[in-house]
Amino acid sequence: xxxxxxxxxxxxxxxxxxxxxxxxxxxxxxxxxxxxxxxxxxxxxxxxxxxxxxxxxxxxxxxxxxxxxxxxxxxxxxxxxxxxxxxxxxxxxxxxxxxxxxxxxxxxxxxxxxxxxxxxxxxxxxxxxxxxxxxxxxxxxxxxxxxxxxxxxxxxxxxxxxxxxxxxxxxxxxxxxxxxxxxxxxxxxxxxxxxxxxxxxxxxxxxxxxxxxxxxxxxxxxxxxxxxxxxxxxxxxxxxxxxxxxxxxxxxxxxxxxxxxxxxxxxxxxxxxxxxxxxxxxxxxxxxxxxxxxxxxxxxxxxxxxxxxxxxxxxxxxxxxxxxxxxxxxxxxxxxxxxxxxxxxxxxxxxxxxxxxxxxxxxxxxxxxxxxxxxxxxxxxxxxxxxxxxxxxxxxxxxxxxxxxxxxxxxxxxxxxxxxxxxxxxxxxxxxxxxxxxxxxxxxxxxxxxxxxxxxxxxxxxxxxxxxxxxxxxxxxxxxxxxxxxxxxxxxxxxxxxxxxxxxxxxxxxxxxxxxxxxxxxxxxxxxxxxxxxxxxxxxxxxxxxxxxxxxxxxxxxxxxxxxxxxxxxxxxxxxx
Numbered sequence: 001x002x003x004x005x006x007x008x009x010x011x012x013x014x015x016x017x018x019x020x021x022x023x024x025x026x027x028x029x030x031x032x033x034x035x036x037x038x039x040x041x042x043x044x045x046x047x048x049x050x051x052x053x054x055x056x057x058x059x060x061x062x063x064x065x066x067x068x069x070x071x072x073x074x075x076x077x078x079x080x081x082x083x084x085x086x087x088x089x090x091x092x093x094x095x096x097x098x099x100x101x102x103x104x105x106x107x108x109x110x111x112x113x114x115x116x117x118x119x120x121x122x123x124x125x126x127x128x129x130x131x132x133x134x135x136x137x138x139x140x141x142x143x144x145x146x147x148x149x150x151x152x153x154x155x156x157x158x159x160x161x162x163x164x165x166x167x168x169x170x171x172x173x174x175x176x177x178x179x180x181x182x183x184x185x186x187x188x189x190x191x192x193x194x195x196x197x198x199x200x201x202x203x204x205x206x207x208x209x210x211x212x213x214x215x216x217x218x219x220x221x222x223x224x225x226x227x228x229x230x231x232x233x234x235x236x237x238x239x240x241x242x243x244x245x246x247x248x249x250x251x252x253x254x255x256x257x258x259x260x261x262x263x264x265x266x267x268x269x270x271x272x273x274x275x276x277x278x279x280x281x282x283x284x285x286x287x288x289x290x291x292x293x294x295x296x297x298x299x300x301x302x303x304x305x306x307x308x309x310x311x312x313x314x315x316x317x318x319x320x321x322x323x324x325x326x327x328x329x330x331x332x333x334x335x336x337x338x339x340x341x342x343x344x345x346x347x348x349x350x351x352x353x354x355x356x357x358x359x360x361x362x363x364x365x366x367x368x369x370x371x372x373x374x375x376x377x378x379x380x381x382x383x384x385x386x387x388x389x390x391x392x393x394x395x396x397x398x399x400x401x402x403x404x405x406x407x408x409x410x411x412x413x414x415x416x417x418x419x420x421x422x423x424x425x426x427x428x429x430x431x432x433x434x435x436x437x438x439x440x441x442x443x444x445x446x447x448x449x450x451x452x453x454x455x456x457x458x459x460x461x462x463x464x465x466x467x468x469x470x471x472x473x474x475x476x477x478x479x480x481x482x483x484x485x486x487x488x489x490x491x492x493x494x495x496x497x498x499x500x501x502x503x504x505x506x507x508x509x510x511x512x513x514x515x516x517x518x519x520x521x522x523x524x525x526x527x528x529x530x531x532x533x534x535x536x537x538x539x540x541x542x543x544x545x546x547x548x549x550x551x552x553x554x555x556x557x558x559x560x561x562x563x564x565x566x567x568x569x570x571x572x573x574x575x576x577x
Contacts, residue, residue, distance in 0.1 A: 032419075036324065043422035052088050052425065053182075056080075060178040073174065078162045081181065085154035085192070092193055093150045095138055099194035100439040100463060102134065107466035108277045109135025110473040119279035120479035121465050122290020127197050128273040129231030134195060138470070156199055157192045161185060163203040164384040167210055171345055171388025172395070179391065184383040186424035187329060191376070197233045198376030204229035205239060205351050206380060212243070213347035220258070227262035230270055235357035235374060237267075242353040291462065291483025292513070293521070312362050324421040329379050331416065332386030339389020348385045351377045390416070442510065443467025447475060451554040451561050452502055459485060459496070459564075460504035463511050482515040486524070493529070494546050503550070503562040505533065536562070 047053055059080040063073055085093075095106070104121060108131045111117045137152040161184045169177030191199045204225045211222030226243060229236040240263050247256040274284060283289040340346045358374040443464050452458065457478040460468075465479055478499055485496050506514045516533070524530060532543040532550065537560065542551045547567055554561040 032324065040324075040420075040422055043425075047422050047425045050425070052084070055084060055087070056178075056181060060181075063178055064174055073169075074162075074166070077165065077177065077181075078158055081161050081165075082154055082158040084185075085157050086150065089154070089189070089192065090150055093153050094146055095134075095141065095149050096440055097193065098134075098439065099196065100466070102130070102195035102197075103439045103470060104466040105130045105195075106134045106138050107469040109138070110469050111277050112273075114469075114473045115276075116477065117469060117473065117479055118277060119283060120481060121469065122278075122283060122292070122462060122481055122484060125234070126274045126277055127232050128270055129228065130195075130197055130200055131273065131277075133200065153192065153195070153199075156203075157188070160188060160192075160199055160203045163207045163210075164380055167206060167348065167384035168388035168391070170210070170214070171339065171343060171385060172391030176388045176391035180383055180387045182425075183332075183387060183420070184380075186420070186422075187325065187379050187383055189424060196376075198380075201229055201232040201236060202376060202380045204232065205236060205354075205377065206348075206384060209348055209350060219255075223255075223259050223262050227259075227266040230263070230266045234270075235354045235377075238353045238356040239350055239377075242350045246350075288487050289484075291481055291485070291487050293487060309363065324419065325424060326375075328416070328419045328421065329382040329386075331419070332382035332390065333378055334386075335393070336381055336384075336386030336389050339392065340385060343389065343392060345385060345388075348381065351381055440467045440471070442506070443471060445558070446504060447472055449504075449554075449559075449561070452504070457499055457501045458504060459500045459502070461506050461511070461514050463513055464504070464506070483513070483518065485529075486515060486518075486527070490546065494548075497546060497548050497564055500564045502553075503564060505560045505562070506558070507537075507556075507560060508558045536560070 059076070062068065063077060063080075068076065095103075098106075105127060107121055108126055111121065112131070112135075133152070133156070137149045140152075141148040161181060164184045165177040165180040168180035188199060188202075190196075208222045208225035208229065211218040212226060213222070215222070226236075226240060230240065244256070244259065244263070247259060275281070278284065278290075280289070287293055337349065340349050354377045355374065361374075442461075444467065446452070446460065446464055446468060454475055455477045457480075458476045459480040459482055462481040462483045465481055468475065469479070480496055480500060482503070482505070485493060488496065505516065507516065509517050512518065516530075519525060528545060532545050535541075536543050536550065536552055537555075540552060540555065542549060544550070544567060549565050549567050551563045551565070552560055553563050
């Protein structure tokens, strides 16, 4: 009788977890397109018959063998993951297909060694760690070949996937680690191909938390990794702050001093690198100081808190509606949160505190709502703690041998598998590699233009500046962004013009951030410089403003090039040296 009662007591929390998982799964599944499950089943079969699945199935069988000791499990897992990316993604990984914001980080690397270009670029918030890694890989491939970039990025991606699978293994056993691999690959493969910051930030946070809280003999290394995560995105400062508060509450003064030292040193490095690249404190926020006062799409920048919350919920809701993978990962994250309390892995919840910066950025600072940019830690939590907890719950359910518990668990697991979007594994299967990705092509167009002499001082679109700096940082003696000029007051504009010989204006409207398209403030329609440019485009005649003459020297459907010179008899502001 007592034994039966014990089974019932142990079953209650597992029943609650299984019931919650089923309810959430069914609730979100109701929002899916009617044809999703049939299409996804076809994609699942396609994936199961593919070489990548056969590769990992063989590795998984090896890893699940009890004869393989833990140290060899880790080594085999990491090496197998590394070779997976080299073999199956090698033809897709190239510096010239990186997303523009990450090409910008390579440009910042070049600016470090060309101080005359400091403050010329502002397209992406500076991430010093990413600047160094991508910049070094780019320089190495210049004389060692493109294989260097592939090897470096594959190594980092393997570390990212291994770190998540290792945590899943700790919680749910080796089976959880093997399952976590394909899910994590499907989640972060776009970050891998585009070089996003999550690829570098995630392993530092999750390996750091694992070592710091669950491996006392490696606590120092864990704290150092957590502090270094700040170099890849400012949102990790929330993670550091929560760890700091935990140490303060525990009154662990010695560890608090050591951890504070790590964080202070990392923050100082972050500050000095950005100051060197941006050249001014006013450009630190990546907003008005660099010419982008709010996003060109999405959030309107309304000041009322209620409107901001409504806008944020709308964007998140649209993301859930459009992304099947996002829904699947959020379900796993919820299971992971429940499992963290059930199985005493609560320290991993600290990673989710990075979302506080997302909320602060949107609700307090009127920042952008780039979900994929900020939700990386949530996705990583789902792939690691979520999968580990789900597998462990399944093992506990199986151990109870109770149909009342097993049936809901099996149904929940089956629905979760169906909810995974297998198209993530075939999305880039037919990708055709081009010599220059679109992020570079417009910059090459500028560099090849014969109307712009070398060593001149050029002002142009911000999106054109970073490929120019990456490809030929010594081509122009000075560079300036039209977007920064656009938000500058009149006196500052005069100083910028004093350091400008030519202005390149894009006319094809390819980017929503190009000067003539980026008009999110109504007052900009009556801006004197913009009105003068419109007159020049209409009449083809020169214009005069701020004591300078603007002479069109070339114009076609793609661009207009304007030569800048002081008007005779005027005194230009600042030096033209």
